[in-house]
Amino acid sequence: MNIKSSMVGLQPYQPGKPIEEVKRELGLKEVIKLASNENPYGSSPSVEKAIMEEFQNIAVYPDGYAQELRTKTANLLGVNEQQLIFGNGSDEIILILCRSFLTNEDNIVIADPTFSQYAHNAVIEGTEIKAVPLNNGVHDLDEMHKAIDDNTKMVFVCNPNNPTGTYVNEDAFMSFLKKVPKDVLVVSDEAYYEYVTAEDYPSTLPLLKDYPNLMILRTFSKAYGLASLRVGYGIGSEKLIREIDPGRGPFNTNTIAQKAALTALEDQEFIESCYRKNKTELAKYVDFCEKNGFDYYPSQANFILMDLRKPGSDIFQYLLSKGFITRNGEALGFPTSIRITVGTPEQNDKIIEELTNWLV
Ligand SMILES: *Cc1c(COP(=O)(O)O)cnc(C)c1O
Numbered sequence: 001m002n003i004k005s006s007m008v009g010l011q012p013y014q015p016g017k018p019i020e021e022v023k024r025e026l027g028l029k030e031v032i033k034l035a036s037n038e039n040p041y042g043s044s045p046s047v048e049k050a051i052m053e054e055f056q057n058i059a060v061y062p063d064g065y066a067q068e069l070r071t072k073t074a075n076l077l078g079v080n081e082q083q084l085i086f087g088n089g090s091d092e093i094i095l096i097l098c099r100s101f102l103t104n105e106d107n108i109v110i111a112d113p114t115f116s117q118y119a120h121n122a123v124i125e126g127t128e129i130k131a132v133p134l135n136n137g138v139h140d141l142d143e144m145h146k147a148i149d150d151n152t153k154m155v156f157v158c159n160p161n162n163p164t165g166t167y168v169n170e171d172a173f174m175s176f177l178k179k180v181p182k183d184v185l186v187v188s189d190e191a192y193y194e195y196v197t198a199e200d201y202p203s204t205l206p207l208l209k210d211y212p213n214l215m216i217l218r219t220f221s222k223a224y225g226l227a228s229l230r231v232g233y234g235i236g237s238e239k240l241i242r243e244i245d246p247g248r249g250p251f252n253t254n255t256i257a258q259k260a261a262l263t264a265l266e267d268q269e270f271i272e273s274c275y276r277k278n279k280t281e282l283a284k285y286v287d288f289c290e291k292n293g294f295d296y297y298p299s300q301a302n303f304i305l306m307d308l309r310k311p312g313s314d315i316f317q318y319l320l321s322k323g324f325i326t327r328n329g330e331a332l333g334f335p336t337s338i339r340i341t342v343g344t345p346e347q348n349d350k351i352i353e354e355l356t357n358w359l360v
Pocket of ligand 1 (some may be wrong): 037088089090091092117158161162187189191218219220222227230232233
């Protein structure tokens with residue numbers, strides 16, 4: 001029994017360290033996880049009640065088509081219901097796209113570093129990865145365009161980019177999209193869309209009617225605070241969605257998750273308040289870096305990558321000993337950096353105090 005050769009040596013996804021494990025290992029009572037860009041304020045208070053009511057239905061398979069959630073999402077976005085595909089997290093949409101489009105004769109173009117799941121899923125399909133270095137932490141769309149050849153099937157633009165938090169602006173994205181051959185799918189992964197503050201962030205939804213080779217990814221895992229329930233979605237042309245839909249598992253989003261997402265969507269005030277708090281709190285980290293002369297990437301998301309000029313594993317271990325799980329930059333391609341998810345005001349103040357005590 002031989003596993004297919006593309007899987008040999010692949011590592012499973014390395015998540016941020018689980019809270020319970022850290023508590024046990026270090027004998028800490030309170031441990032705060034700021035490693036996976038989850039919402040520190042949880043989710044809309046209305047979600048809990050809504051999902052409790054769904055418990056009476058858990059013996060029954062979910063609606064695989066997610067009709068109610070589909071209608072609500074389509075209305076909110078101003079697209080047709082047939083332009084949406086829901087997934088077990090937007091991770092699953094990435095998987096569905098890869099299994100639908102890629103073979104061992106193709107390649108994809110991505111930035112380096114960027115979100116790990118694009119390359120991971122493409123590698124499983126035996127596909128070549130063309131990784132184009134970031135330019136000052138930002139996708140180098142000119143070089144990415146040059147990397148496209150006759151065998152390129154997809155280009156992933158992670159916007160804002162994980163792990164840098166940087167963004168591609170409207171002008172750069174538009175001129176790129178215009179140049180990309182029409183038979184190459186451009187995937188705009190907008191997992192942090194709700195946190196973006198930049199005025200010139202591209203508004204991609206209106207582009208769908210002119211660019212049938214554009215796919216937009218959004219998720220309920222980050223600002224909506226539903227990471228554990230696993231719902232994300234893709235938005236594309238009706239034809240594209242129809243073509244990839246058979247690649248989706250039959251009941252890939254569950255009843256409770258669908259209900260939670262539907263309810264969370266109705267509470268845009270909660271999203272608005274998380275957006276405002278994130279903006280204020282993110283500025284504290286920027287301030288800390290500016291004051292102390294540390295490099296950082298300007299972030300449009302709910303995390304920040306800071307170069308503290310010490311080995312990432314040392315910074316990680318130090319913050320861990322203080323009860324904070326963060327992301328070691330070494331694993332993300334930035335050996336002297338740390339990526340921290342913006343937490344609550346108290347959490348951020350405490351981290352900055354600890355870092356100041358240690359480094360300054
Ligand atoms: C978190 C994240 C996702 C995946 O989120 P799901 O929980 O699978 O919806 C996708 N893209 C980026 C860039 C992310 O950071």
